[in-house]
Amino acid sequence: MAGSEINNWRAVEGEVRRRIHSRIWKPGELIPNEADLAIEFGCARATVNRALRALAQSGLLDRRRKAGTRVALHPVGKAVLDIPVIRQEIEEGGFRYGYRLLHRATEQAPEGKLNRMRISPPRPLLHVVAVHLADQTPYVAEDRWIDPTVVPTALSAPFATISANEWLLQHTPYTRSDIDFTAVALPSEMAQILGAEPQAAAFLIARTTWDSERAVTAVDLYYAPGYRMKTRL
Amino acid sequence: MAGSEINNWRAVEGEVRRRIHSRIWKPGELIPNEADLAIEFGCARATVNRALRALAQSGLLDRRRKAGTRVALHPVGKAVLDIPVIRQEIEEGGFRYGYRLLHRATEQAPEGKLNRMRISPPRPLLHVVAVHLADQTPYVAEDRWIDPTVVPTALSAPFATISANEWLLQHTPYTRSDIDFTAVALPSEMAQILGAEPQAAAFLIARTTWDSERAVTAVDLYYAPGYRMKTRL
DNA sequence: TGTGTTATTATGTCTGCACATAAAAGCATG
């Protein structure tokens, strides 16, 4: 019995996982409270708490004060997803990363973008179009609008060699962002950049980045057809 | 000074966020160690630890033993993503959830699926095709293969009223799964189910679920064109 | 019977302390 003691939170997590897995505790069912589990496992309540909290975060348990802890009804819930940081993604795939700036101008943004960035009296924005390459072949096309009133220094930034993405990461304060994942038919302009068929189904990540209440930038990332974003949970 | 004390981990988290945001601590830079921060904030080191751990998990900090804690170079990294649980997703959108079974038979699976499920001597699998409705309109088409040797009871389960998804959640042990997100041109069969144009760009979630080393089921979820999966970070 | 108040209870969090462990930096040795 000595070797099988459960006195660290990972062991507790494992044991709880096992009981859920083996249906000793069934979905929707209430599990014993922290104090009892602590006694059973022979460890401190804080340790049990740590484990249960981790399990709740990964979506396997539902916890509510006073109501207790129960096995989640929908075990498939949350996943920690690595939002692709393009350069990394390409280099991790074993390819040489390349970047090419295709367009850069201050111009009137289409209404859709203005709405997305909640800019109400329309004003000209910095428009950057570029392509990221994996070993010379187009990987993702980037269509970005930047509000120069929020990031004035962007106007003097040369996006020729460094991607706007990386420049912004280094030169703007930390921000929140909204991300949408969709499938779209490739607009002909983007198709041309990617060397793909127009209207082909493309994976699109649309990200809008906020500094408090003001939109810093809105990007559309059109991935070359065939792209898959992978996770496990 | 009394009202602004930082004595709970959320306050610590907030303060650290603020300092990163306002570039007091710049990307890549080392921040003070836990003990010092604890003294500065007037709280226990465990409290600082809790906050920094949370920030590290959300990708804002990089921590390594002995090396210390530094502001992440690529603040845009990880997001906790809610993997859509279809029924919930529909009901949360304010629609009435509906489900219709379209096909259900034990048959030979195409090679692609067998590979995905790592089934080497081909054997017949249970094939279920269904559609999930939001207020009568097709929301997502489900194309699922189940290995009856792993879940024998599935053969006697009537998937007429309850979706295979929910049935499996309730009747299989807890499992891991691989999830891929892609854009595809709608196969004509799925297009018909969804009442959409064939070849239209559709968001596809492909999930393979494992019980240890054996594939329980492989699903393809074809979302009706226009679908957006949203997150923020 | 319905409703508002109170008690109970399970989780949430803080404190202060201790020891474990990984990794960097320094030191010694060949």
Next chain:
DNA sequence: CATGCTTTTATGTGCAGACATAATAACACA
């Protein structure tokens, strides 16, 4: 000068005990 051991240090984790908070359950009263 390279290599391997030792020290130092920052994070990781453990414990016991206490109080906070939210939400259910029980109760009393109109």
